[in-house]
Amino acid sequence: MADTRETLLSLTDYSVAFDTPDGVVQAVSNLDLDIAPGETVAVVGESGSGKSQTFNGVFGLLARNARTGGAVNFLGRDLLSLSSKELDKVRGRDMAMVFQDPMTALNPAMKIKRQLAETLEIHRGKSRREAEREALQMLKQVGIPDAERRINQYPHELSGGMRQRVVIAMALLCQPKLIVADEPTTALDVTIQAQILDLFRDLTQSFRTALVLITHDLGVVAGIADRVAVMYAGRIVEEGKVDDLFSRPAMPYTAALMRSIPRVDREAEAVEPIPGRPPNLIHPPSGCPFHPRCRFAEEKCVRERPPLGEVSAGRRAACWFPFIDAEAGTGGENALAETANV
Amino acid sequence: MSEALLSVQNLSTVFELRARSPFAKAPKLKAVSDVSFDLKEGETLGIVGESGCGKSTLGRSILRLIEPTAGRVVWQGRELTDLSAEEMRKARRDLSIIFQDPIASLDPRMTVADIIGEPLRVAEPSLDRKTRRQRVLKAMEEVGLAPEMINRYPHEFSGGQAQRIGIARAIITEPKLIVCDEPVSALDVSIQAQIINLLRGLKERLGLTLIFISHDLSVVRLVSDRILVLYLGRVVEIGPRGDVFARPAHPYTRALLSAAPIPDPDVARSRKRIPLQGDPPSPINPPSGCAFRTRCPIARDVCAKEIPPLIPVEGGTHRSACLFAEEVLRSGDDIASASV
Ligand SMILES: Nc1ncnc2c1ncn2[C@@H]1O[C@H](COP(=O)(O)OP(=O)(O)OP(=O)(O)O)[C@@H](O)[C@H]1O
Ligand SMILES: Nc1ncnc2c1ncn2[C@@H]1O[C@H](COP(=O)(O)OP(=O)(O)OP(=O)(O)O)[C@@H](O)[C@H]1O
Ligand code: SF4
Ligand code: SF4
Ligand SMILES: [Mg+2]
Ligand SMILES: [Mg+2]
Numbered sequence: 001m002a003d004t005r006e007t008l009l010s011l012t013d014y015s016v017a018f019d020t021p022d023g024v025v026q027a028v029s030n031l032d033l034d035i036a037p038g039e040t041v042a043v044v045g046e047s048g049s050g051k052s053q054t055f056n057g058v059f060g061l062l063a064r065n066a067r068t069g070g071a072v073n074f075l076g077r078d079l080l081s082l083s084s085k086e087l088d089k090v091r092g093r094d095m096a097m098v099f100q101d102p103m104t105a106l107n108p109a110m111k112i113k114r115q116l117a118e119t120l121e122i123h124r125g126k127s128r129r130e131a132e133r134e135a136l137q138m139l140k141q142v143g144i145p146d147a148e149r150r151i152n153q154y155p156h157e158l159s160g161g162m163r164q165r166v167v168i169a170m171a172l173l174c175q176p177k178l179i180v181a182d183e184p185t186t187a188l189d190v191t192i193q194a195q196i197l198d199l200f201r202d203l204t205q206s207f208r209t210a211l212v213l214i215t216h217d218l219g220v221v222a223g224i225a226d227r228v229a230v231m232y233a234g235r236i237v238e239e240g241k242v243d244d245l246f247s248r249p250a251m252p253y254t255a256a257l258m259r260s261i262p263r264v265d266r267e268a269e270a271v272e273p274i275p276g277r278p279p280n281l282i283h284p285p286s287g288c289p290f291h292p293r294c295r296f297a298e299e300k301c302v303r304e305r306p307p308l309g310e311v312s313a314g315r316r317a318a319c320w321f322p323f324i325d326a327e328a329g330t331g332g333e334n335a336l337a338e339t340a341n342v
Numbered sequence: 343m344s345e346a347l348l349s350v351q352n353l354s355t356v357f358e359l360r361a362r363s364p365f366a367k368a369p370k371l372k373a374v375s376d377v378s379f380d381l382k383e384g385e386t387l388g389i390v391g392e393s394g395c396g397k398s399t400l401g402r403s404i405l406r407l408i409e410p411t412a413g414r415v416v417w418q419g420r421e422l423t424d425l426s427a428e429e430m431r432k433a434r435r436d437l438s439i440i441f442q443d444p445i446a447s448l449d450p451r452m453t454v455a456d457i458i459g460e461p462l463r464v465a466e467p468s469l470d471r472k473t474r475r476q477r478v479l480k481a482m483e484e485v486g487l488a489p490e491m492i493n494r495y496p497h498e499f500s501g502g503q504a505q506r507i508g509i510a511r512a513i514i515t516e517p518k519l520i521v522c523d524e525p526v527s528a529l530d531v532s533i534q535a536q537i538i539n540l541l542r543g544l545k546e547r548l549g550l551t552l553i554f555i556s557h558d559l560s561v562v563r564l565v566s567d568r569i570l571v572l573y574l575g576r577v578v579e580i581g582p583r584g585d586v587f588a589r590p591a592h593p594y595t596r597a598l599l600s601a602a603p604i605p606d607p608d609v610a611r612s613r614k615r616i617p618l619q620g621d622p623p624s625p626i627n628p629p630s631g632c633a634f635r636t637r638c639p640i641a642r643d644v645c646a647k648e649i650p651p652l653i654p655v656e657g658g659t660h661r662s663a664c665l666f667a668e669e670v671l672r673s674g675d676d677i678a679s680a681s682v
Contacts, residue, residue, distance in 0.1 A: 217603060219603025246607050258605065261531050262561055264587075265606075267584075267587075273536035
């Protein structure tokens with residue numbers, strides 16, 4: 001990656017492990033990832049690949065049996081070494097998280113107005129009146145119809161889509177530099193999902209907020225992300241600009257993932273599943289974690305783990321036989337095999 | 343009409359809710375209203391629509407797992423809604439269902455053998471244990487489960503495997519029709535593709551007729567021959583897959599299609615979207631006339647008067663319940679149909 005890139009959040013050799021009676025779960029392993037100010041990065045991967053735990057760790061929200069390693073640098077400070085009190089200050093003010101279930105962030109017994117205003121009073125030291133005025137303003141900005149009435153209601157009086165808007169309003173109130181949204185639209189209908197994604201797109205642009213969008217839905221990614229990081233078995237296996245990654249995936253897992261999704265805009269006879277299933281993280285496979293499911297796997301893949309290396313400008317992949325030739329920027333051996341197989 | 347395997351006629355299901363106070367009237371929730379369609383043998387009908395529009399209630403009402411309030415379900419020429427409990431038990435063999443959440447829908451204390459074999463015990467109580475076990479093993483083989491899993495418990499299985507168990511259970515009575523209620527929604531894409539292909543293969547091999555319920559239009563497009571679009575319990579559009587996807591003739595269908603994510607950054611950026619404002623209204627108090635009018639981008643006064651009939655679309659083989667279907671059709675092919 002170019003050194004000139006400004007970074008807001010930077011994960012270096014970052015790991016998360018869980019101690020369990022069955023052994024140690026290596027949920028996140030030796031992750032390197034930089035997020036620049038204002039950019040939208042999608043983190044994708046199958047269930048259990050480590051997407052959520054990566055950022056739960058950044059926010060200090062891991063379960064008690066977790067251990068972290070490496071460094072998490074945010075605005076020049078190592079978050080992993082902050083006390084929970086210091087971390088509390090950063091959370092909510094400079095960075096905020098939005099979850100799939102809006103109720104995890106909302107207090108069911110408190111009116112919307114109080115919940116929103118309180119954030120501003122605590123983190124920005126606003127007066128009550130000022131905070132409530134800004135809260136109403138923000139509710140309008142996230143497109144809550146009839147905001148004057150809604151602000152005096154309790155969360156259960158709102159629909160799922162509206163609750164998620166309230167949570168987004170709450171996240172944006174302090175004008176954080178980073179929002180991490182973990183499957184924010186997964187529980188919503190496509191029509192509501194489209195509204196929420198539009199909202200993220202507009203608001204991150206107008207506030208210049210960086211957005212990390214965690215999702216398993218590649219369709220959602222295509223519509224919103226600048227860059228994409230693909231995770232598999234706790235590791236980033238490919239990372240690059242959204243157009244590059246979709247038009248020419250550099251490694252077999254990304255390519256297989258793309259081929260396994262049906263498209264609403266095409267007539268198709270079949271989708272191509274990925275055989276097998278994601279690995280066990282207590283006893284991960286040797287070598288490349290994808291090798292038991294990879295149709296290009298060779299001897300070397302079973303023995304040695306491929307490092308996440310640059311395969312072309314701004315593009316990293318962890319594969320011994322990437323489809324893209326780093327020097328020439330063209331398709332390598334696998335790419336030929338790939339086209340022959342489609 | 344006579345060639346229909348299943349004929350659903352003016353089916354309605356109303357839930358009586360509890361009154362808010364002893365003096366108030368108990369509100370009625372019309373989950374399914376006046377739904378009609380025919381299904382031919384070997385066909386797959388996809389049912390789509392937003393959460394709460396009545397997809398599951400419709401599927402279950404057809405199988406009489408929920409008792410419909412009005413209308414008829416004619417199965418192979420016989421009216422299901424008139425069958426006695428005993429006759430219905432026999433008919434059950436032909437009719438089966440697969441649920442969304444494989445693990446939750448399985449009893450944790452039953453072994454795989456018990457779970458898969460249960461419908462057989464009900465449908466063919468005279469079968470001896472050995473034959474039943476053989477049938478279980480055969481069903482397991484059909485869905486790609488290793489025979490040694492037969493004595494294991496559901497919690498030991500991944501989502502994809504649990505869904506295979508659910509499918510094996512659904513096919514063990516050798517049914518003719520299976521209602522699949524969001525069978526892949528809880529699964530990861532790579533596993534979802536495995537299950538979709540499994541269902542397609544089974545359908546071919548066993549000559550199944552499927553009702554495939556999903557909120558995911560891309561999955562529905564892949565598996566269905568015909569599409570039924572529900573809004574607030576009513577059919578707003580129905581017809582062959584090709585026409586419904588390429589020439590949607592109801593504004594709601596168009597809005598749904600235009601909101602469905604497409605995994606292609608170029609298309610995602612360039613496609614025109616039809617933004618749909620707000621949430622669906624409450625089915626307890628649906629809007630008068632066309633129920634979609636509160637969110638419809640082209641609604642006008644006349645739409646509030648009467649419920650628009652489901653009528654054939656000019657030059658197409660599908661039917662739409664929009665007073666201005668022709669106008670919707672003419673408004674171009676700017677949605678998901680771009681690269682058909
Ligand atoms: N408290 C815990 N103890 C042990 N293992 C855990 C714990 N929390 C998470 N894990 C494991 O860590 C791994 C990564 O989990 P994570 O939640 O990050 O997955 P994910 O990619 O977000 O998946 P999903 O798409 O299902 O949300 C999983 O294998 C999970 O089972
Ligand atoms: N047993 C019941 N009693 C009362 N109301 C019910 C009952 N079952 C369903 N409903 C209501 O009927 C309507 C239709 O529900 P249904 O579950 O059929 O929708 P759906 O389209 O399957 O939704 P989803 O996509 O969320 O599964 C909803 O308003 C629901 O709340
Ligand atoms: S390193 Fe080998 S097994 Fe891993 S993705 Fe590349 S080709 Fe496949
Ligand atoms: S009948 Fe009117 S409100 Fe209903 S879909 Fe057609 S134009 Fe819209
Ligand atoms: Mg997660
Ligand atoms: Mg349902």
